[in-house]
Amino acid sequence: MTRPADLRFRATTAFQRHVVNPLARRIPFQTLLETTGRVSGLPRRTPLGGRRVGDAFWLVSEFGERSQYVRNIQADPRVRVRLRGRWHEGTAHLLPDDDPVARLRTLPRGNSAAVRLIGTGLLTVRVDLRG
Template sequence: MRGLLAIGLNPLGLAIVETRGRRSGRLRRIPVGNGRHGESFWIIAEHGLRAGYVQNIRADPRVRVRLRVGLRYRWVPGAATVLIDDDVLARQRQIVAWHPLRALNAINVRVLGADLVIVHVRLVWSGKPDGSLGRGLPTGRPQPAHRAFA
């Protein structure tokens, strides 16, 4: 998997999400199931709020997602939101219905997942070829999704 990611290939059914580290400020990349549907990108985080990339998203919602656009892969900026109260299993069934090849990833997430949580990314299609991080996205710290986690 790391070899494919290193040479710039997304394995079938996966996408790459890039976040900014909440402590270090360095860019972090993680492969996730490809949950793209139109202008939205859905992620089922199998380790819930404990996942490093989910904590990074809560600290800074500006992300980039590496998606296949036509025959090429392209970084697309977006604004992410952690949805704590959404029905994870219903959302997962919906993602699989959009594309049946996503079922394998859904099975892995259900088997290996401990505390599932949903992350929604609103994709922002920019005219820049590199899809620069942050263009057209909200600035500042996000509001907590739930008071208990503030």
């Protein structure tokens, strides 16, 4: 990763971790992805954007495999997604062969624009939902 991209990653993740995420997690209908911490074993909730299509929830990680929730998925793909205030269990799949820019065109515009603007290593994630 180039130095500017690394600086952008560090600045963005610090801002999200300490400012945006704590506030967004409190919004009742904010979409959340809950993974299991790969070291702690504790639930980790990340506010994010994406779209449900049938029994799948699609999202694009702005920093790919550097994102903490992606690293947690690699260790344990069992996740929960909160959609419109209701929790759904599922299994997450990382899709490095999917075109994340094309995928973003199918997802909500505001979040997709932010992911394209800030992201440095886009990665598509599909969560197969149960129930």
